Amino acid sequence: MEQKIVLCLVILLTLAAVGLVPLNLLVVSFPEWVVLVTVLAAALSNVVYLMTFETHLAAKILLPLCLVVSIGMSVLGSLCNPYWNSVNFRPSEATSAYDRTLSSEEAREDLAYAMRCIKKCHPLFLDGTPDNVQKYYQASVTRLERNRSITVNDLRREIQSVLSVMGDAHTSVRGKWDDEVYVPSVARRKQEGWRLMGINRRTVDAIFEQNKKLYSYEVESWAQHQMTNDFFCLSGVDYLGLIDQGLVIYTWEKEKGKQENESYTAEDFVTLEAYKEINEEYLTAQEETSFVSYVIDEEKSLALLTLRECRWNQEYTDCLHQMFAEVKAQGIRRVAVDLRGNGGGNSLVANEFLRYLPVKSYKEVTGCWRLGWLMLTDNQETSENKPYDDLTFGGDVYVLTDASSFSSAMIFAEYIKDNRLGTLIGEAPGNTPSGYGDIAIFQLPHSGLLLHVSTKQFFRADKECADVLVEPDIPCESAQALDVLYGQIGE
Amino acid sequence: MKNSAKKHPIAYGLTLGYGGSLLFILLEFLLVKTEISECGVWVDSGSSPD
Known part of the structure; x- marks a missing residue:
């Protein structure tokens, strides 16, 4: 009986070590040492069980086997996981009121927590904190020490003053106020x-x-x-x-x-x-419609796809498929994608769009992904296209962008530009193609401010291109982009 | 093989677990390289909430 109880404890601890990873990602934040303590307890209970009790051969093999797998998964899942303690996969709380007062200690704890998250996840910090960031961080700590009370917005300013030094548009701090x-x-x-x-x-x-x-x-x-x-x-x-x-x-x-x-x-x-x-x-009717929609102008032989967010889901792929089916059926000669005001999302929306274009392969972004103390690199410069052969579109492609086309929307425009697949009209998108992105989101413990941290570094698809931004082929103000498109069509 | 398992079952289990983990990582790597797994596509999933 006693042996069975101890065996149950051994199995429970071994499973718990792995189970803590999804628990952290989906339910509640806790520090990495909780996993390490559980792993040690599991290992210790294994040793004690195997040394104390007479066991079957199968148990002697299976228990250490499961322990090793459990240790590997839980250590990698906590120490090398950029989403550990993040709110990427679970809802975040609302931020405290912007004018709520925090104590100096609370503010400094939030700032220190933010720095720990950045040091763990950001590719720039793999070999330590850059000197200029450290300098601004220390200055911020000193100011917070001097002040007895700090509002949430004061703290946001202090943290942002450290982050802005990095020149990474994705790494920022902001509030989530439902009662804004x-x-x-x-x-x-x-x-x-x-x-x-x-x-x-x-x-x-x-x-x-x-x-x-x-x-x-x-x-x-x-x-x-x-x-x-x-x-x-x-x-x-x-x-x-x-x-x-x-x-x-x-x-x-x-x-x-x-x-x-x-x-x-x-x-x-x-x-x-x-x-x-x-x-x-x-307010335009756009507010009410889906994030993706299209209209077909038969007279101008133009299909205009409006993509307000880069959501890669069934609705998007269905909409795209339906549009290109109509384009083919009606013999439409031009397709335009309106990415103005698109703040990004998942860059797979661009890869999906390219499947309708007659290209065998295309240049894509390369980069590296910070996974704790590891850096995973991807140097594959071209990607094989998997075209929808029955709906391949060989006509003219246009993309409309502005300064608020960001992140994955910028990558969409970059793929079209760098692979010479179409014409860009409007303003340059709001971030650089060689920069940081793919964020983990953390909630600071006292203020509830949300910290966005880049986990990847990207390099532009066209390695020959020296432009800092994805420059439009036909520059114009955002509000004029559609008129310029129609002017370009010339019908 | 059977004998070594009987003689040193714990070491056998530890090796098997370690080997199994390595095989799992290798399998993931192959899935990614052959683009069977979507993880192989280099994506940016950050966005602006504005």
């Missing part, structure tokens, strides 16, 4: 052609120059895009220090010299639901 409130008039102003000129008597350009270090970016257009989002929500204007004596005054300009001011107190900002209700007539 917004300036109610933005959609109407934009629809009517107003342009934001300044806030609290400071020009947008001056605000940007002073605050760009509060954002992670590789190209300034991406920082401007991020900052513009912050201009119109309460946590954002507080983050940028734009609330002056309880007021935020927006200066709008329509035509040269025609300006209007709008003043808001915190109470005047509205929830997202109220914002949608107020601006119902100004």
